[in-house]
Amino acid sequence: MADTRGLAGLLTSADKRVFRFAAARHWPAAEPVLPRLSRAADHGLLWAGAAAAVAVLGRGARSRRAAARGMASLALASVTVNTVIKHAARRERPRLDVVPVIRRLSRQPVTTSFPSGHAASAAAFATGVALESKGWGAVVAPVAASVAFSRVYTGVHYPSDVLAGAALGVGAALAVRGIVPTRSQLPSPGRPFAEAPRLPGGEGLVVVANRASGSAELASVVSDALPRAEVVTCAPEDVPAELERAARRGAALGVLGGDGTVNRAAQAAVRHRVPLAVFPGGTLNHFAYDLGVESVHDTCRALAEGEAVRVDLGRFTPGPDGQAHGYFLNTFSLGVYPDLVRVRERWAPRLGGWPAGVLAALETLRRGRQLDAEFDGVRRTLWLLFAGNNIYQRMGPTPGHRHDLADGLLDVRIVHGGRLPGARLLAAALAGPLSRSPVHAAERMRRVRIGGLAPGTQLAYDGEVTAAPPELVLDKAVEALTVYRPQVLSASAF
Missing domain, CATH: 3.40.50.10330 (Probable inorganic polyphosphate/atp-NAD kinase; domain 1)
Structure with a gap:
């Protein structure tokens, strides 16, 4: 026990010596930057802005995923540090008498010192971004390190507080990866x-x-x-x-x-x-x-x-415009979605894609036009029929990505008719794939026969909308398309 206390005392003494060294040393290049950077990171505002910049400037799915993963990692780290660990540790903040006044923050933190929440958030965000995009991770990492050091520089944390916070932040990012794998961890869809x-x-x-x-x-x-x-x-x-x-x-x-x-x-x-x-x-x-x-x-x-x-x-x-077949690479749908696409395409040139999509969804649900159709001779009323080319893995409340593009299956989901279409669609989304409920059914199928469609019914496939025939059959052309894809995917920076 005495040895343990002696070691703890040595570590505490070393921690304070490093703190005093950082406080006493003159850092001319840091004085105009680090206090401002530390304040900018309050409440995660700096990282929210960084995430927006990564998503917009990256102009690609990898950058958007990196930004989302960074913010999710930050959220987990912040909750863990601020609601659990700080209340358990209750370490006092360093004394400011050795810190030059010009470095001190105008508003001193009132929470306990261990661990550093700023360091945890910075490390979590930077690690989360780097797990999806090494290039953006390299851009963010120096900023994250500067924020972490600024907490010692401005006198609000001991070095051990910062190191512990950074370790927790990295752990939070890895925990998020365990829940939602990165693209590099997912099985390759490129088979055979x-x-x-x-x-x-x-x-x-x-x-x-x-x-x-x-x-x-x-x-x-x-x-x-x-x-x-x-x-x-x-x-x-x-x-x-x-x-x-x-x-x-x-x-x-x-x-x-x-x-x-x-x-x-x-x-x-x-x-x-x-x-x-x-x-x-x-x-x-x-x-x-x-x-x-x-x-x-x-x-x-x-x-x-x-x-x-x-x-x-x-x-x-039959396919559109009298063709023998129509094909879809991604999705086919009947019901409210074709109406939504048509309205969105009408408004998009004036409002932009996302605002037009939101308004189109509200308008489509407000009108509440259900669809009657026959499935294997049974008449049903529904709001939506969705058929995916291959099985979609659930990522949150909506269909996500496909892990196999040659599985020979259709991912068929139906939202049954009834009152409150918006609530039914939301309940179906939250229910996930391969489930049955009073509002939702989902199955893996190879063939679907649909009949009894009224004149004027619309269908949508891969974002295109056309008139639906009175009867149609959905099935698969298995391994029909050869498409170039590198056997080892690029680890490009952005």
């Missing part, structure tokens, strides 16, 4: 592997870029990365014809645009039996991200090595 021609520099590749998807700038990036490829940028109305011509004359078909454009490209690639190269260029890029392709350079690497996989296509029969 397929043969595809090697096209170094893009030789033999024809890329069609949809100008309306905001892909004009990325088209130049593709041209620079693949100097031997032919890149055709066109208006939305010209996309189907250009895709057909490109698929006929190219060794592979490339597409740069949103999910609707990628859907058309996939159909052209299947018809002409050429592999597809997808360059993420839309707003959401669901298919590309679920495939594991998050940047132009991911696709370029796969083209250079001839690395590809086979994936399923969802299919509905």
Whole structure:
């Protein structure tokens, strides 16, 4: 016991000596910066701003995930430190008589000293960001370290408080990763592997870029990365014809645009039996991200090595505009969602995508138009039928990502009719996949037959809306599409 007390005393003495050394030392470059930085980190405001900057400046799914993971890690660290550990430890703050007045904070903390909540939040945010994006982690880490040191520099914490807080912050980020795995931890959706021609520099590749998807700038990036490829940028109305011509004359078909454009490209690639190269260029890029392709350079690497996989296509029969089949890479739906898409597309040019989506949802639910349909001869009233191409894993209250793009299955979810559509849709979302309740049913299926649809019923597939036939069948074209994807995904910085 005496040895234990002696060791604790030595550690406490060393802690105070380091604190006095930091307080007595002159740090000319730090005086105008660290006190302000310490105040900026109060209540997590600095990190909220950093998360917004990462999400906006990153312009990609990885950056958005990094920002979200950083804030989730910060929230867990803050709750753990401020509501549990501080009340248990109750260590007094350092005395300020050795700290120059110019360094002291104008408003001194009133909570106990151990551990440092600022250091915990800084370390949690930086670690969470780095777990998703090493590049953004490297940008954030120096700021986080400066915030942690500022707590000793301004005299509000001992060094051990900061070290303990930082360790707790790192632990919080790792705990969040245990609950919600990072993309690198998830099983690869790229199976089974397929043969595809090697096209170094893009030789033999024809890329069609949809100008309306905001892909004009990325088209130049593709041209620079693949100097031997032919890149055709066109208006939305010209996309189907250009895709057909490109698929006929190219060794592979490339597409740069949103999910609707990628859907058309996939159909052209299947018809002409050429592999597809997808360059993420839309707003959401669901298919590309679920495939594991998050940047132009991911696709370029796969083209250079001839690395590809086979994936399923969802299919509905009959297809739109009198076609034998219609295909969907992501989702098919009947009910309120086609109405929502139609209203959103009408308002989006004036309001922007997200505000238009919110207002469209409110308008669609306010109208409350239910759908009558027959399933295996049984008449049902419903608000929504959702069919996913492959099984969607739940990420929170909504369908998340797919871990297997060649499982041969449809993820079918139905929200039954009744009063209060908004409440029913929310209850269905919270219930999750593969569940049954009075408002919601979810099953894994290979084939769905739907009949008795009234004239004027709309269906939506991959964000496109068209008139639904009176009867249709949903099934799968298993492993019908070959698409380029690197066998080892890039660990690119951003």
